[in-house]
Amino acid sequence: MITERLLRALRDILGGDGVVSHATELSVYDCDGYTLEKSTPEVVVLPRSTEEVAAVLKLLKHEGVPFVPRGTGTGLSGGCLPLGAPVMVSLTRMNRILELDPANRRAVVESGVVNAWVSRAAKPHGLHYVPDPSSQMACSIGGNVAENSGGPHTLKYGVTTNHVLGVTLVLPDGEVVRLGGMTEDTPGYDLLGVTVGSEGTFGIVTEAILKLYPRPQGYKTLLAVFDSVAGGSAAVAGIVASGIVPAALEMLDRLILQAVEDAFHFGFPREAGAVLIVELDGLEAGLERAAGRIREVCESNGATEIRVARDDGERDALWKCRKRAFGALGRLAPNFCCQDGVVPPTRLPEIMERIADIGEAYDLRIGNVFHAGDGNIHPILLYDERDREQTERVVAAGREILRECVALGGSLTGEHGIGVEKVALMPLIFTPDDMSVMEQVRSVFDPEDRCNPNKIFPSAEQHVEVRSPRRQAAM
């Protein structure tokens, strides 16, 4: 689909170093953090500005060529997998923080800026950018906007959509629109709100206006140890029901704990069934008493030990372990697949039990490290992609877990998106009429279905094979 002429035209816009078309270089773009399926783009372009993105998209519109936006490729649902989209637009060179406005608590950034850079830049002003995906050292703001990403601390403060005031969006025909703005309540439909979480199907976000918040005055970070996942889950439900909203409430089970302990030597109790990380933040005065209440709930649900981080150093070390937990999994298996279902927090004990049952039934090792406070589970299914039969079991078990989430009143995905991974499951929660409205809204932004095609909606999946003969799914 990509001709020499098109490559030349792309180089004219971006310069030689802005166009990647050698097979060896392209192979690094063949998947994101979801490695069950792979597909290599024919060309990757690396624009430096909104104008360059607009020029590229105008050209692609003229040529009728589909494309896929890519941030830093940490997605966990195959969102930036090119499926019938030969051109990949990578935003990694659009990585400038354009403006910091401490008085109004705003930051204006290019979409390739890495999440953690924003808080780093805001720190001297006593501010930070709240949504903190565990991948925050690597993932881009553009990817966060596309997925409406969460993170440990979004329990209390809300996910990406609650922290973005505006975006610059280059539509698939190359037109540039600014949605939302520096001020609140911009008149008209909330196009910004529906763009956040649209998984890169509306166009390419090149800039974002972010809200900053004052850094909390104090923290109280507890580590509660339980004999079993059941005890930990019951404690989570108890904490949520108590009305105290911790800043973060995370759970790690034994499998994960041991891997993390082996990797980082934090001093986790290796034999524990599960631990909870409970962080309270805010004004100093009330923290002590709130921590006392958390302690009570944990103890009444069978906590065997409760530790409190003594200082910032210990707190940082604990969060490093949590946020790098996925990295530690390499010790356990060559590959893993992280699911992202949601259940109402009161149903956590049930879903955890069913995950264990499913692991047994499919003869798979499943670890759990997740945002427990909002019921957002992350069962991690370990496998070796060279074992085809095992890989198939991973796919089947993952789907069964998500079906159970839906049956318990939950959802297929809390923060990673439908992407390519969960397309076939959408009918579990949406009727054809529900999805047809969504697809109609999509068609307003992308009438030719050229921007990240074959994602989210099952109607897309039926066409995948035809449109994407190059797809080389690992299954």
Add this chain to the structure above:
Amino acid sequence: MNHETVTEPAPDWAGLDNDLLNTADAPRMGTDADLARFAVDGVRPERVVFPGSVPQVQRVMESASARGVAVVPAGFGAHLGLGAPPGRPFLALSLVSLNALVDHQPANMTLTAEAGACLTRLQAVVVGAGQWLPVEPPFPDRTSVGGLISADLSGPSRFSQGTVRDLLIGVTVVRADGSVAKSGGRVVKNVAGYDLGKLYCGALGTLGVIVEATFKLRTLPEARAVVRVTCGDMAGAEGLLGRIRTAPLEPSFIELVARLPAAGSGYAVVVGFAGAEEDVADQAATLSSLVGGDDRLEELSEQEGGAVVAELRDTPALGEPVLGLKVSVLPARVAAFMTALEDEGARNGSTMAVQAHAGNGIIRVRVSPPDDRDLRGWTSAAVDRMRAAATGLGGTLVVERASPDVKPVLDLWGGPPEGLELMKSIKRTLDPKGVLSSGRFIGGI
């Protein structure tokens, strides 16, 4: 292709009556009194209908679509005046009979209710479980869930709690053609499918008839305090707001209140705190240390505080002949806009009640015009000047209320917003026949 320019066929009211009434499951039709109650900008609807079930709403929409009848969705109809007049004869579709509390899950902090449910009633239920839906629309006892969302109503606590868009986690609508579509769900964290709930927030019913919605709830704070600081002038208030911004405080709201022309102590900064008892007490003390020498600080009792918040929320009372404006600027520019307003007041001879959600940069202005003028010309010139002041500061100005005889000459929204073509296209796509409140929204949508 602009649907405003398409000539609609004449509406077939008799056909509509036949569709709605000659069935076993007929919706309740409104009386003459209802026609008066659901008048929009003084224009009465041709019919008022109160469907009591989703299938009934579907039938109304199917029929209206087929019969070329325009529909204005409504709750209690208390404030249908937001937006432009309907422009053609219409059916008012009130959801007040579809008002069940569907599901309150205290332990999961969620609430699902039908669109006609009254906010005060819902709050009473969730308050019983130590929770609240943290929105403070004016006149909550006359606010339905559908109206709350469609009019995107907010109050002082938006500073700490966000607005409806931040709380809505699932929504079901009946579309213009009568089909039912939902998005989101009933769990607080969910990114499956597009977040269409955002589109319905503030859409004034132009995209679909909301029939059910699910919200996140928050825990009721253990303690609350309201502190009012009266300042001599805007400069004093501005200094205080700046000190509050950088102090170690987590206010639940920061309001700036003024009456213009300001006589003596014209400005008040009203700050709310909510949370753990010791935090609230600490913060109130911190705030008092920030107050300037000429300022007067009052710590209000729980009861006085509540009354002040309700007053902030509810002014002006129903039917006051005022011009209501909503201005949005950067928080640090609220003072600059206030200065522009003082100048404008001195020039145009009106009195103004101003209330700013200062931490958010949202300024609500209620203008009472001098009574001896040509109201139309006066109002439109005053709105233009105040809008110029807002846009000069990088902000926007929307006319939220105006008397029906003045409204037609006013520019309610200001110039076309960025993305207007996309907005029009969304409307055309979701409501191709222009059945739902067409012409009432921005840019003629």
